[in-house]
Amino acid sequence: MAKTYYAEGRQLAYVVRGLFILGGLGIYFSIPGLHWGVFFGILIGSIILGEIFGGMWTRKRRRDKKSRKTARTSGVRKSSSNKAKVSAHSSSAKIPLKKLTDAQIIKADVRTLSGTDFERLMELYYIDQGYNVQRVGGSGDHEVDLILKGKEGYKIAVQCKRWKQDVGNDIVLRLKAGKQVHGCYDAWIVTTSNFTKAAKEAADRLNIKLINGLSLDDRLKRLRK
Template structure:
């Protein structure tokens, strides 16, 4: 590669030499009466300048190559990066492993993922005699489950497997979601609790709130009846 850079430098030197020589000679012949010494001075200066520019070109190209080597990732670094990526991939696959219904029933509700918590509540409400449609996902308008009882009317349910209290913004969005999905009633079920503002909003909008303590009691009585 060094020879290539040297060859490029020689080409640059040649081009610069010719350009300076042509320019200098054009000036020399355009001015009558100049001493013949200027002629040789132009030739010598052109050669010297060409060598200078050619050397600069070669040096800069070599420095750029060294800089790329120093900043590029080493093979060891790439190996570590791949190893970390493999660990993350394995961890993700493990965390995304779908639990069975039995595993969900036997798990601590607060260790479940949001999706598995929805599945748990789906199983619970089916056992309570409701037909259940799982909505969830993007564009669900804060509605995870739609229950339909024997009376025929629909209930929009939002499931929040949260540690922090549920705020009134969730209540307000569920109010809109209830209307979007054509539901008669709306419930919010959470493993935590509700803020004061959420309780006030739910009271005004006639939305039922089921907090963590109430949920634990319901699930405990239900699970005791299950044969897993």
């Protein structure tokens, strides 16, 4: 950008120089008897004046650019400061969420629960069904949230999905691997939504049980009673 301003200044210098030369020569030739030194004075003076005006233009443009840059920087800093203040105020104004009790989780609308509370709800449900339940979840769970152990002694891997969209076959395939990692005999997927056609086909081939939202609602009604 500095080169552009310099080029603009040079262009202005050439224009000013040309105007002064033309004007000076017009005066020189319109007045008879002027000394030849005046002619050279006009040329030299025009060159000097052109350089002065060109240099002034370049310096002015650079100052303007620097002023705009400083103004933008100050504006960004001020905006960032205001955002930080608003964020701090909002954080301090937030009321900590209370952890739901088991009774509240059971009575709540399942679709309003967090993913963690939904896992806890399913844990309570399967405990009520007579299973010994181990919570897994977290990173490295291999798509296994709960491990059930019944009276027969074999283990069942359960994946809980509190989703609005349908569960795809990628979850089914990952649960198949998770079942093997955790040494489980069976695998179930419980969701508040439904399953895609590909997920149903994959589950049928891999012998994985799918429990959709409608079936889940019926089971929870019995739990709440």
